[in-house]
Amino acid sequence: MxxxxxxxxxxxxxxxxxxxxxxxxxxxxxxxxxxPKGPDPYFVAMYGAKSEEKFPLPATDISKVEPRFLRQQVPYVTHEPPGTVVIDTENRFLYLVQGGGMALRYGIGVGKAGLEFEGEARVGRKAEWPRWTPTSDMVAREPERYGPLAGGMDPGLRNPLGPRALYLYQGNRDTLFRIHGTTEAWSIGKAVSSGCIRLFNPDIIDLYSRVPEGSRVVVLQAEPPMSQPMDAPMSTAADGSGSLSF
The missing domain is CATH 1.20.5 (Single alpha-helices involved in coiled-coils or other helix-helix interfaces)
Incomplete structure (x- = not known):
């Protein structure tokens, strides 16, 4: 028992x-x-509204953005020194090189085929909430779209340069290419602009705060960085305010 x-x-x-x-x-x-489904709350907060801006920015809709295009620190092996901006147009990434084999990586939108910039440049000017003026070539190419804007567009939420812009120079010449923000979050990861490098608005604000004037910028297509004369001939806008972006 x-x-x-x-x-x-x-x-x-x-x-x-x-x-x-x-x-x-x-x-x-x-x-x-x-x-709950959807983006990680960490990234939702990162891309939230920015009410402190001159023109308050609404939250960026990242619900349909691939996570790899969101700002993050990643391992990055390069011979470029810390502080260099490396733009990998083929893979749609911008890297801000840091020490210790790391970099801050941002997702980008790039130029359409035939309009991409390639080579070395420097940040010759920085502007918060810049004014935008289409180039004469843009007006000639698409007069109905750009003609009414030939006199320029004031800063604001509809301005295609967004809240910040980094102007790329070679020597003392403005290349007309910019690294700037965008209100079209869907365009990050795609080739849609007229040549410039676009970032989410919160990302360009972050990058702007980290990159001083004079910083080296290397723009790659599908090959390693090339040593290119910094004073290579480039066409410039008459008023220096043009941009190959929109």
Missing amino acids: CVSGNRASRLMQLCAVLALSAALAGCVSNSQQVR
Whole structure:
């Protein structure tokens, strides 16, 4: 009778353990089912509204953006020194080189085929909430679209340069290419602009705060950086305010 009683006791204990395991499994399953879908809250906060700006910026919609295009620190092996901006147009990334084999990586939108910039430049000028003026070539190419804007567009939420712009120079010549913001979040990761490098508005604000004038910029297409004369001939806008972007 004692042996039988011990067996019964052990059987009851085993049943209790199995019941508890099933209950815990149910809790885990339920928690997985109710977990909200969508971007990581960390990135949602990173790309939230910026009410402190001169023109308050609404939150950036990243719900349909591939996570790899969101700002993040990543391992990055390069011979470029810290502080260099490396733009990988093929993979749609901009890297701000840091020490220790790391870099800050930003997703970008790039120029359409035939209009891309390639080579070395420097940040010759920086501007917060810049004014934008289409180039004469842009007006000639698409007069109906750019003609009414030939006199320029004031800063604001509709301005295609966004809240910040970094102007790329070679020597003392303005290349007309910019690194700037965009209100078209869907365009990050794509080749849609007229040649410039566009970032999410929160990203260009972040990059702007980290990159001083004079910083070296290397723009790659599908090959390693090239040593290119910094004073190579480039066409410039008459008023120096033009930009190959929109």
